[in-house]
Amino acid sequence: MPASNAGLTNKVLAVYVKDLRLELRSRYGLNAIFMFGISSLTVISFSVGQAALSTKVLSALYWIVVFFSAMSAMAQVFVREEESGTAMALRLTTEPNAVYLGKLFFNLSLLVVLVAVITPLFFIFTDAPAEGIVNFLLVMILGVLDLCAATTLIAAIIARASVKGALFAVLSFPILLPVLIVLVSATDKVWAGSSLGEVSKLLQFLLAYVVIMVTASLMLFKFVWED
């Protein structure tokens, strides 16, 4: 049904643009995510910047920075709706799938901006190898997709809980741990000079995880949202 598909696309876009506009007005998410990312990068740079680290340690550090920076702001997209009391209006005017996808794309944009800033700084501050940068970018894009796919539903869950603080990281961590392990190992291999063929199994894992997480989220989101 092309008509309803076009309708969904428009609604997703409307939710996405609304969140983007709100974000540009307050810049809460961007500020939080940048300050967190840059602070942790600085700590890393101060403490180990001069040391010659193995790619294994570097890849672990990189994903720790990205993971915890993401944790600092990704829940905001739903918490904001509940706190300002606009969730009900959104619930009445839009279907759940459009809300989920709109928020998913918003979180994706937030994270893309984060890695776009963090990654060059990471390469400047540490001696991460610049060879194989294209392969690394591919791993990074899959990693960003994985982080968003797994955490957007969790964000919706914790926005409805009465205690929000640390719960987001607590709930997200077990779901994301397999992804983080694979991401660290793939990044390590890519930085150590592996070709894409050698890490293809890991990339398949990351891609499969995105597909499964988004599908499960689409099925479950309406229960969280319309409760």
Add this chain to the structure above:
Amino acid sequence: MWWKILLFLVMSAVIVTGFITEAPQKQIGEASRIFYFHIPQAWLCVVAFAMSAFYSARFLKNRKLIDDDYALDTARLGFIFCLLATITGSIFAKVTWGAFWNWDPRQTSIFILLLIYGAFFALRSAVEDEDRRATLSAVYSIFAFVTVPFLIFVVPRMVTSLHPTDSVIDENLKFTMGVQVRSIFFSSLAAFSVLYFWMLSLTMRLNRLKRKQMTGTD
């Protein structure tokens, strides 16, 4: 009543024969006897998790709070079995690999399962409203369960592991146990499973009675 006596007899027989017969895996030797107890525990850890996801799904469909009670009951039992599997596994690791914990893929998987159970309980304690708690934890339980196949089947096969698999299935996914080992193992698996379902039915009955007392109806 008869099946409880039978369960007692089978469990006793498993314990006795598990120790007096020849060790199931020649290279590992005596330590491999843990196979008869560790694997049923790990198996029930996953079964309990699947049951929890099942009752969660049923709750989301029918909106009966009793299903949420059941989901919690089975998650609690699953957590106990998960802890037991982790502890027995790390004792085995100490004996055969020299350290209680070394982030073998299997250890990582079971650790993530423990974390998921922990997160599930943390989420429940963070929501006060009963209906909302039931909905949110049901969604989380199903969402986390979706990742379990990755933990159990994908990750351990992607990274080289010291965890023995050849004692149960070989590379062609065929059973390689001898008749004796197989009969003890499957008796143990069945006995542990019956024990789990018995414990589950007890806590489920308790919750049914509590609900009845609270509302006067079912």
